[in-house]
Amino acid sequence: MTGMGDRILGLFLLVLAVAYGWVAQQWPEPFGGAEGVGPETFPTMLAIVLVVGSLYLMIKPDADAKWPVGRPALELVISIIVLVVYALLLEPLGFIISTTLAVGALSWRMGAPVVGSFVTGLISAVVVFGLFNYGLSLSLPNGLLGGF
């Protein structure tokens, strides 16, 4: 069936809209009574608009985009993991080490030679670290290299 992408998105948005609208109705009335617009008025309007939009998507979906499968999909997942791990390790390992690894890994997965990738990573990490810590005096985490 064509338009599966839009239909699934539509379904997801419908659930989101209903949940969003329902949550809005649960808030206690603000102190001093409701005057014109309460905290729930605007979200309720948004929920209604999104319900209409999501129904439209399900009824009249556009043709499907080409979704990555196989190798490109794997590369995508790897990239996202690299980004998450980068954020995770930024403070414990320090900026220079984690950046070298992250930029290196990303470049390598995008097709650069291994050595070139990690050298690029190291150089960019050192330059940015120097620029931020000494040039702009904004401190980036030192991490393992903190003693030096």
Added chain:
Amino acid sequence: METIGFLMEGFAVALTPYNLMFALFGAFVGTLIGCLPGLGPANGVAILIPLAFTLGLPPETAMILLTSVYAGAMYGGRISSILLNIPGDEPAMMTCLDGYPMAQKGRAADALAISAIASFAGSLIGTIGLIMLAPVLARFALTFGPAEYFALFLLAFATLGGITGKNPMKTVIAATLGIMISTVGIDISTGTQRYTGGVLELYEGIDFILAIVGLFAISELLFFVEARMGKGRSKVEMGKLTLTFKEVVSTLPTQLRGGLLGFIAGVLPGAGASLGSFISYTLEKSVLGKKGRFGEGDIRGVVAPEAGNNGAASGALVPMLTLGVPGSGTTAVLLAMLISLNITPGPLMFTQNADIVWGVIAALLIGNVLLLVLNIPMIGVFVRLLSVPPMYLLPIVTMVAFVGIYSISHSTFDLYFMIVFGVGGFILRKLDIPMVPIILGLLLGPEMEKNLGHALILSDGDWTTLWSSPLAIGLWLVAGLGLVLPTVFGPLLRRRMRNAIKEGPVSD
């Protein structure tokens, strides 16, 4: 004539060595951002926002920096159009048509030079238009009440997809999602916690800067990873500069027409720079008729779209500065900077923050001169940088985005959030949900709710107040048209634009 006085004050702000330095830096970085494929102007400005923020720049300097980047990106877009036949950004698409054939004929250096001059002319015309129109519009906008503003915001969303937009419903969905995200946090007027789930980090709402950087920068990286375009493309050799003065003079009428048309397209909601360059190219083609050799490297075919898109870039600043309602992605990002500097955009800015507004406008003029100077002798530098393949470039850009976001709050929580936005943005872009309305929703959502509230309080809860004044009705009508027209004219215009590009002899 008070405008001249203000403008002089603006120059006084923009010409201080400190601000001039940032304008130069911005112009350089902007050109770079514009010319590198995969790093559009909105994207580039977005990445620089956190940096401008953490540097603690004074508001006028921050705005001057970002405006110069914006102007520079418009210049830079043409470089890769001419040398690689890939537009560096969307508005530079039309420049490929004659720019690349010209480069293939060994006149790359000429094409680059004349397009820099055309960009300058377009931008100058656009900025003069901005200077004349903005104060008038700002004065008019002072008569807007909350109901009119509410309708104006709707109009902005409705026309954002642009006349060439594909599916207006998707624009609506995108805008709604953006506004929904903006409602997370403590409600300003009542103090109710909304959608925070008790997570402390969410009490103040979701910082739109990290959302913007995630949606643009991270999703762009993912697109490149998926397409495996890391290697870059081959480019044409530069060749020697043989442009004559006579040739430059012969294109002057083209520059004027292009700049003016571009400016108009930029000011109008829903048109924007892409359409500006398209219109000026087509007009030039029909004006010159058989006298031109369009598509085969006619010099005027390079001048017209470049004058057009730079004129449009300045034109797009008009609604952003006077009404606080941007009409394009990049001006939306500029608006984000204004809001995070605690400046309320809108007509009052012209009286309360006159130094910023006029400083920015003066900086635009100065930036253009700088850009012209940068772009003719230093073109070689940019051309060399163009050969940095995306596989090295994009990871570094991503890293800079990480650093920027991290340095705002020193919390890794924000980084995870940014990644979530990036992945979400990637999926939504895959599904043809546009990013710009999401961002505009994030930015304008709180203002919209505030104006709705004010309007209803003034009218004692009577909802008809939203469409009771003639002005408000007019705005509602235009908003309606903005949604309906693209379904009628959109396919037609898009086909024309595509045909124009296909006609080019180099569609390989």
